Amino acid sequence: MPIKQIKLRKLQMRLKDPFTTSFGTMQDKEFYITEAIDGEGNSGFGESVAFISPWYSEETVKTNLHIMEDFLIKILKENEISHPDQISELFQPIKGHNMAKSALEGAIWDLYAKRQNITLAEALGGEKKEIDVGISIGIQPSIEDLLQTIKGFVQEGYKRMKIKIKPGWDVDVLREVRANYPDLPIMADANSAYTLDDIEHLQKLDDLNLTMIEQPLGHDDIVDHAKLQAVMKTPICLDESIHSLEDTRKAIQLGSCKIINIKIGRVGGLTEAKKIHDYCKDHDIAVWCGGMLEAGVGRAHNIALTTLDQFILPGDTAGSSRYWVKDIIKPEVVVHKGVITVPDKPGIGYDIDESALEEFTVDEKVFNF
Ligand SMILES: O=C(O)CCC(=O)C1=CC=C[C@@H](O)[C@@H]1C(=O)O
Numbered sequence: 566m567p568i569k570q571i572k573l574r575k576l577q578m579r580l581k582d583p584f585t586t587s588f589g590t591m592q593d594k595e596f597y598i599t600e601a602i603d604g605e606g607n608s609g610f611g612e613s614v615a616f617i618s619p620w621y622s623e624e625t626v627k628t629n630l631h632i633m634e635d636f637l638i639k640i641l642k643e644n645e646i647s648h649p650d651q652i653s654e655l656f657q658p659i660k661g662h663n664m665a666k667s668a669l670e671g672a673i674w675d676l677y678a679k680r681q682n683i684t685l686a687e688a689l690g691g692e693k694k695e696i697d698v699g700i701s702i703g704i705q706p707s708i709e710d711l712l713q714t715i716k717g718f719v720q721e722g723y724k725r726m727k728i729k730i731k732p733g734w735d736v737d738v739l740r741e742v743r744a745n746y747p748d749l750p751i752m753a754d755a756n757s758a759y760t761l762d763d764i765e766h767l768q769k770l771d772d773l774n775l776t777m778i779e780q781p782l783g784h785d786d787i788v789d790h791a792k793l794q795a796v797m798k799t800p801i802c803l804d805e806s807i808h809s810l811e812d813t814r815k816a817i818q819l820g821s822c823k824i825i826n827i828k829i830g831r832v833g834g835l836t837e838a839k840k841i842h843d844y845c846k847d848h849d850i851a852v853w854c855g856g857m858l859e860a861g862v863g864r865a866h867n868i869a870l871t872t873l874d875q876f877i878l879p880g881d882t883a884g885s886s887r888y889w890v891k892d893i894i895k896p897e898v899v900v901h902k903g904v905i906t907v908p909d910k911p912g913i914g915y916d917i918d919e920s921a922l923e924e925f926t927v928d929e930k931v932f933n934f
């Protein structure tokens with residue numbers, strides 16, 4: 566697969582609404598869209614999920630550019646790529662920087678699928694033609710606002726509500742939600758806002774029939790999570806703690822979680838994400854596809870990954886209109902009654918909206934091979 570050119574476009578897009586988690590609030594998103602071009606004019610696209618500041622992980626938009634242009638693109642130039650699965654091996658000598666690696670690998674996966682004239686889902690071995698999706702709701706100004714927000718998303722048919730929690734906005738809030746929605750699938754995401762000192766407080770959540778509690782403890786912990794899971798009925802789901810298949814193996818061996826949120830960027834790309842999926846399938850651990858407030862390219866990659874059969878829980882892949890006035894793909898991602906129909910066109914299955922891409926691009930770098 567002769568790559569002739571890599572393009573890095575830095576985009577700035579403004580979320581429709583501020584998104585608040587236990588870390589803080591964001592509304593202006595800056596990120597990279599990557600493009601891998603072959604000699605026949607085919608283009609594959611990827612998206613980096615790193616944020617402007619290192620609050621979710623140590624990576625940022627700036628570290629992404631540094632690692633992509635100073636290391637990863639050089640490795641791609643120096644090696645003949647025949648299959649995208651080679652890339653994670655080639656990038657192995659570069660420690661960390663999974664989101665930078667994933668952004669480039671994703672563009673090459675899309676290019677590969679287009680050259681084979683198959684969908685990215687088929688290239689990954691996925692068979693689902695539709696995927697169930699849930700929605701992630703940031704911390705709201707009041708419980709009334711939260712209930713109103715949930716009401717709207719329930720009416721839109723989303724299959725599961727993910728509610729952000731933090732100390733002072735947790736048990737009482739979730740009790741109120743459960744009282745209003747006795748049968749609705751509800752999960753909580755704490756984004757590491759608690760410690761083992763909070764065990765007794767977190768155990769109060771066990772009465773609420775939550776589908777899971779996501780990442781209650783340290784962002785890089787699997788030991789304390791194992792202690793917490795041992796005393797909680799509610800399944801713990803790990804997000805930030807899982808960066809690789811190795812982390813997955815250790816977390817499952819320790820009993821740190823019963824569910825894993827797979828995010829392509831966090832684990833370094835689609836090849837590693839598929840390995841984690843396959844390992845979880847062998848060990849009866851449910852997985853779902855998390856979100857990073859992506860634009861349409863990243864959303865399309867998430868949809869393709871979610872077609873693999875161990876993705877048995879609704880993920881965070883909302884429709885484009887959840888976050889964006891205008892997305893960079895056409896058609897946009899649409900959720901109908903909590904379901905996304907998997908596109909059947911080659912590659913990611915959505916076209917790039919060239920005018921929107923140009924409108925949001927604030928910088929572009931081209932690397933010729
Ligand atoms: O992209 C989406 O719709 C979900 C976004 C979301 O919930 C998150 C994005 C980034 C970090 C976290 O705050 C949170 C998560 O943990 O999944």
Ligand SMILES: [Mg+2]
Nearest residue numbers: 754779780804
């Ligand atoms: Mg999370």
